[in-house]
Amino acid sequence: METKFISKDKIKQFIDNLEGDVFIPQEKEDFFSWQKYPCNFSLRGFRTILPPKFFFYSPQEVLKEKEIVKRTVVGIKACDLKGVLFLKKVFKEGDFVDPFFRDDILIISSDCTELHKNCFCSLLGDNPYPEKGFDLNLSEVKDGFIVEIGSDRGKKLVEENEGLFSSVEPEGLEERKQRRDALRKEIKGEKIDFDGKEVKSEKITDEIKKCVSCTACTIVCPSCFCFLLDEKSDFEKIRFWDSCQYPGYARVAGGANPRKELDKRFIHRVKCKFEYSPERFGSRGCFGCGRCISGCLGGINFKDVLLRLVEK
Amino acid sequence: MPMVNPYKPVKAKLKKIVDETPNIKTFTLVLEEQMEFKTGQFVQFTVPEVGEAPFTPSSSPYVKDQMEITIMSAGRVTEAIHSLKEGDTVGIRGPLGKGYPLEEFKGKEVLILGGGVGMAPLRSLLLTLIAQKKDFKRILLLYGAKTPQDIIYKGQFADWRKEGVEIHRSVDNGDEDWKEKVGVVTVLLDDVKLGKEVVIICGPPIMMKFGTLSVLEMGYKPENIYLSMEKNMSCGIGKCGHCALGHYFVCKDGPVFKYSEIKDIEGIWD
Ligand SMILES: Cc1cc2nc3c(=O)[nH]c(=O)nc-3n(C[C@H](O)[C@H](O)[C@H](O)COP(=O)(O)OP(=O)(O)OC[C@H]3O[C@@H](n4cnc5c(N)ncnc54)[C@H](O)[C@@H]3O)c2cc1C
Ligand code: SF4
Ligand code: FES
Numbered sequence: 291m292e293t294k295f296i297s298k299d300k301i302k303q304f305i306d307n308l309e310g311d312v313f314i315p316q317e318k319e320d321f322f323s324w325q326k327y328p329c330n331f332s333l334r335g336f337r338t339i340l341p342p343k344f345f346f347y348s349p350q351e352v353l354k355e356k357e358i359v360k361r362t363v364v365g366i367k368a369c370d371l372k373g374v375l376f377l378k379k380v381f382k383e384g385d386f387v388d389p390f391f392r393d394d395i396l397i398i399s400s401d402c403t404e405l406h407k408n409c410f411c412s413l414l415g416d417n418p419y420p421e422k423g424f425d426l427n428l429s430e431v432k433d434g435f436i437v438e439i440g441s442d443r444g445k446k447l448v449e450e451n452e453g454l455f456s457s458v459e460p461e462g463l464e465e466r467k468q469r470r471d472a473l474r475k476e477i478k479g480e481k482i483d484f485d486g487k488e489v490k491s492e493k494i495t496d497e498i499k500k501c502v503s504c505t506a507c508t509i510v511c512p513s514c515f516c517f518l519l520d521e522k523s524d525f526e527k528i529r530f531w532d533s534c535q536y537p538g539y540a541r542v543a544g545g546a547n548p549r550k551e552l553d554k555r556f557i558h559r560v561k562c563k564f565e566y567s568p569e570r571f572g573s574r575g576c577f578g579c580g581r582c583i584s585g586c587l588g589g590i591n592f593k594d595v596l597l598r599l600v601e602k
Numbered sequence: 603m604p605m606v607n608p609y610k611p612v613k614a615k616l617k618k619i620v621d622e623t624p625n626i627k628t629f630t631l632v633l634e635e636q637m638e639f640k641t642g643q644f645v646q647f648t649v650p651e652v653g654e655a656p657f658t659p660s661s662s663p664y665v666k667d668q669m670e671i672t673i674m675s676a677g678r679v680t681e682a683i684h685s686l687k688e689g690d691t692v693g694i695r696g697p698l699g700k701g702y703p704l705e706e707f708k709g710k711e712v713l714i715l716g717g718g719v720g721m722a723p724l725r726s727l728l729l730t731l732i733a734q735k736k737d738f739k740r741i742l743l744l745y746g747a748k749t750p751q752d753i754i755y756k757g758q759f760a761d762w763r764k765e766g767v768e769i770h771r772s773v774d775n776g777d778e779d780w781k782e783k784v785g786v787v788t789v790l791l792d793d794v795k796l797g798k799e800v801v802i803i804c805g806p807p808i809m810m811k812f813g814t815l816s817v818l819e820m821g822y823k824p825e826n827i828y829l830s831m832e833k834n835m836s837c838g839i840g841k842c843g844h845c846a847l848g849h850y851f852v853c854k855d856g857p858v859f860k861y862s863e864i865k866d867i868e869g870i871w872d
Binding site: 353354355380381384385386387388389515516517518519520521522523524525526527529532534539540541542543544546547548549550554558562565566569570 | 605606607608609610611613648649650651652653654676677680693806807832833834836837839840841842843844846847848849851854868869870872
C-alpha cells in the first residue's frame with residue numbers, strides 16, 4: 291500500500307480539514323475516551339474505553355430513512371477496526387442488507403503505542419496495528435506519522451490535503467517496523483489457539499459462577515451485534531442493542547428456553563466468538579481488546595478463561 | 603435509489619377471522635403488495651404499537667391474492683392478535699427463511715407428523731403436495747391434538763382425504779363422540795405400514811422430540827427427517843442473533859432443518 295509522511299505540527303491542520311462530524315480519542319487519567327472534534331486529542335496509547343461500534347451501529351435507533359451527517363472516526367485501533375469489519379459482515383452481507391448500519395464512515399485508524407493491562411490481541415495471533423479495512427492508517431514515528439493509504443477515499447483525502455504530506459524516507463518505514471515489533475513482544479503469555487469446538491465447561495465453572503448477567507461484556511464488545519426490535523406507531527420499528535447474557539434472551543412462548551442456565555449462556559458467548567462466527571461470517575468474533583475483562587461486574591477475566599480452556 | 607428497508611412491513615387488512623379452537627384462530631389477510639412465498643417460509647406479523655411475532659402461512663402458496671395465518675394465543679403479541687377485528691390493519695414482513703425442500707420429497711412416500719398448532723405450516727405443505735400429488739408416491743398425515751375440541755381445520759380433513767391423503771388422528775383425551783385414536787400422536791405410527799422414506803414433523807417441543815426419537819427408532823434416516831425449529835426471533839433476517847441454534851440462525855438457515863444437520867447441537871429440544 292502507498293505511504294506518505296505527515297509531521298506532528300501538521301496533523302491538527304489535517305484533522306481540522308476533515309468534513310462533517312469527527313470523533314477522536316482524548317487521553318484521560320489512565321484511559322482514552324471518544325470525543326467530538328474540535329477537542330484535545332491523542333493518537334497514542336491503546337483502544338478507547340468504549341468501542342467505536344457506537345458510531346456505526348446506534349444503541350437505540352428508529353429504523354427509518356433519515357438525514358445522515360458525514361462522519362469520520364480517527365484513531366481506531368487494530369482490534370476495534372477488526373470489530374468494525376466484523377460488524378460490516380454481519381449487517382451488510384447475506385440475503386438481507388441492513389441499510390442502517392453506517393458503512394459510509396471514513397476510518398482513519400492508528401497503531402497502538404502502548405498496551406492496556408487487559409490487551410491480548412497478539413495472543414490470538416493478531417497485531418496491535420491495523421493492516422486492512424481503513425481509509426488511512428497513522429503510525430507514530432519520530433516527529434510525525436507514517437500515513438498508509440488503504441482505499442480510494444483515503445487517497446483522495448491525501449490528494450486534497452497535498453501540501454500537508456511528504457514522501458516517506460526508508461528510515462521512517464524501518465522505524466515503524468521496529469516500533470510495531472517491540473510493542474507486539476510486550477504482550478506476554480501463551481498463544482491462545484482456540485476454535486471453540488470443544489468447550490470443557492468444568493474447567494471454568496468457578497469463573498462462570500461469578501457472572502451476574504449484567505451484560506456489560508457484550509455491550510463493550512467491539513463485535514457483539516445482537517439487537518431487539520420493538521414497535522413504534524405507524525409500523526415503524528425501533529431497535530435496541532440486546533445481549534445473549536440476559537436470561538430471557540432466547541425464551542420462547544410457552545416458557546422453553548435453550549439457555550436458561552448461566553453456564554449455557556456463558557458458553558454460548560465463548561462459542562459465538564470462536565466457533566459460530568467463523569462458520570457464519572468467516573471471522574472470529576473476539577479480537578483481544580480485553581474490554582469485557584475491564585467491564586465485568588463479576589470480575590471474570592476472559593483471557594484467563596480462554597487460557598484455561600486451551601490448557602491441555 | 604430508494605432505501606430497501608427489510609424491517610418495514612407491508613400493510614395488510616384482516617379480511618376474515620375464523621375460530622378454530624378456544625385458543626387458535628385463522629386470519630385471512632389481504633396484503634397491500636402481493637407477497638409470494640414458498641411453502642414453509644415464514645413471515646413476521648406486526649401489531650402496530652404492540653410487537654411482532656413469527657408465523658408460517660397456513661395457506662397454499664398457489665393462492666396469491668390473500669394469505670392465511672393460523673395463530674395460537676400464547677403470550678403478549680399473540681393475545682393482541684387474537685383481540686383484532688375483521689377490517690383491522692396489521693403489518694407483514696417476509697417471506698423469510700427457506701421453504702420445505704419439495705424437490706427432495708419427489709417420488710417418495712411423504713409422512714407428515716403434526717401436533718396442535720404445528721398443523722398450520724403443515725396445512726400449507728399439504729395443500730402444496732396435493733396440488734402436485736402425482737409427483738409423490740404416497741402422502742400420509744398423522745395429526746394429534748389435546749382434545750377433539752383442540753383439533754384445527756376441523757372441516758378440512760375430509761377434503762384432504764378425498765384428494766388421496768391418508769389421514770390418521772389422535773387426541774390425548776377423548777370424549778364420548780371421539781371414535782378415532784386416543785394417545786399421543788406417536789401412537790399413530792403403530793397403525794400404518796410405512797416405507798420410511800421422508801418424514802416432516804412440526805408441533806410443540808415435546809412432540810418434536812418424541813416424534814423424532816420414534817421415527818429414528820423405526821428406521822428413518824436422520825437426513826430424511828425434516829423438523830420445524832421454533833426459536834426466539836426478532837429480526838427474521840439473520841442479523842439480531844436471537845434465533846441462534848449452534849452456528850445456524852434458524853430464521854435464515856431454517857426454520858426447517860434435517861435432523862442430521864442439527865442432531866449434534868446441544869439443547870435442540872429446549
Ligand atoms: C418460524 C416460526 C413459525 C411459527 N409459526 C407459528 C404459527 O404458524 N402459528 C402459531 O400459532 N405460532 C407459530 N410460531 C410461534 C409463535 O411465533 C409464538 O407463539 C409467538 O412468537 C409468541 O409470541 P407472544 O408475544 O404471544 O408470546 P410471549 O411468550 O409473550 O413472547 C414471546 C417472545 O417475547 C419474549 N418475551 C416475552 N416475555 C418475556 C420476558 N418476561 N422476558 C424475556 N423475554 C420475554 C420471548 O423471549 C419471545 O421472544 C412460530 C414460530 C416460529 C419461530
Ligand atoms: S460482564 Fe461479567 S458479570 Fe456481566 S454478563 Fe458479562 S460475564 Fe456476566
Ligand atoms: S431472528 Fe434475528 S438472527 Fe434470526
